[in-house]
Amino acid sequence: MxxxxxxxxxxxxxxxxxxASHAIFPAISANMNTYIARVLGDGVTPASREAVDAARVGYWKRYGATLLGMIRHHRVDAADFLRQTHDIGALHELVRxxxxxxxxxxxxxxxxxxxxxxxxxxxxxxxxxxxxxxxxxxxxxxxxxxxxxxxxxxxxxxxxxxxxxxxxxxxxxxxxxxxxxxxxxxxxxxxxxxxxxxxxxxxxxxxxxxxxxxxxxxxxxxxxxxxxxxxxxxxxxxxxxxxxxxxx
The missing domain is CATH 3.40.50.1000 (HAD superfamily/HAD-like)
Structure with a gap:
């Protein structure tokens, strides 16, 4: 047998x-808010925090990942999104x-x-x-x-x-x-x-x-x-x- x-x-x-919840996710989240606010803004003024939160949660619930919603509805480049949102500095200072x-x-x-x-x-x-x-x-x-x-x-x-x-x-x-x-x-x-x-x-x-x-x-x-x-x-x-x- x-x-x-x-x-x-x-x-x-x-x-x-x-x-990741200790320090890394807060840093990535802040970068993501900045990125999405710029994309959703009018080219001069970034979108409001309320609009950003609604997009993040809405796309997350609908697609399982905010990034997919940003790609589908705003033609965001995935590589650019990932690079900028994960630019969080020295990992050894954040990883627990x-x-x-x-x-x-x-x-x-x-x-x-x-x-x-x-x-x-x-x-x-x-x-x-x-x-x-x-x-x-x-x-x-x-x-x-x-x-x-x-x-x-x-x-x-x-x-x-x-x-x-x-x-x-x-x-x-x-x-x-x-x-x-x-x-x-x-x-x-x-x-x-x-x-x-x-x-x-x-x-x-x-x-x-x-x-x-x-x-x-x-x-x-x-x-x-x-x-x-x-x-x-x-x-x-x-x-x-x-x-x-x-x-x-």
Whole structure:
């Protein structure tokens, strides 16, 4: 009898492997507000904060990412948007993370793929600062998430299907580790197992005005809810039930 295939882990980056809400998200958010205000303005006066907030939340709810709305409705260049919004200075002054992440990833069985809606330059810098660059077999950033020439970041099921085909892995072998519920929900619809990381979550909207409830129950499409990714080994039997974890 052959041994079951080892799992394939799809790790999100921001607010999953590090605390982006602490300093990085506020810096990116400020840059995004400035960028969107300029685009929505009349060429002389930037748009109001209310107009910017409405666009950010509206596009986020409709498309899953504010950037997609800016591309579709305002013909924004994605590379320019990502470059300017993620120009936040020295990462070492902003990144906050738990110790033991590198050991955790080495301990988990199977391949690990970084799957992030962040741009390549930024995500590469964060991963290197944390010391995880050798733990990922592949690094999939937002620039890589194109289907038929169109940008399709998470939570796109079409993108995720294509990713699984490209890496020749069945959805049932994969585990998505994420902080964003919509991304987990869409992945679960494809048969991917899901782990929800909650410790860095502060808000339920992209503009920081809707705080999360103090007690958020695990939705049915989430297989495991953990405060920290460091707790994942304790849930391997549920996340990878067909893989023999007794020898770990």
């Amino acid at each position: 052959s041994k079951p295939l080892s799992p394939v882990w799809l790790f999100d980056l921001d607010n999953t492997l590090h605390d 993370y738990e110790r033991g992440l590198e050991r955790l990833l080495r301990r988990l069985p199977g391949r690990k793929i970084l799957l992030t809606n962040a741009p390549t330059a930024y995500s590469t810098g964060v991963v290197r600062h944390i010391g995880l660059q050798r733990q990922f077999a592949h690094h999939v950033s937002i620039e890589d998430m194109r289907v038929h020439g169109q940008l399709r970041p998470k939570p796109s099921k079409l993108m995720l299907r294509r990713l699984l085909r490209r890496h020749r892995v069945a959805a049932g072998r994969c585990i998505l580790v994420e902080d964003t519920l919509m991304n987990l929900k869409r992945a679960k619809q494809l048969g991917v197992r899901t782990a929800w990381v909650t410790q860095y979550l502060r808000f339920s909207d992209p503009i920081g005005k809707a705080p999360l409830p103090k007690m958020v129950k695990r939705p049915g499409y989430v297989d495991v809810k953990v405060k920290s990714v460091l707790k994942l080994p304790a849930h391997l039997r549920r996340l990878a039930p067909r893989y023999n974890t007794e020898n770990l």
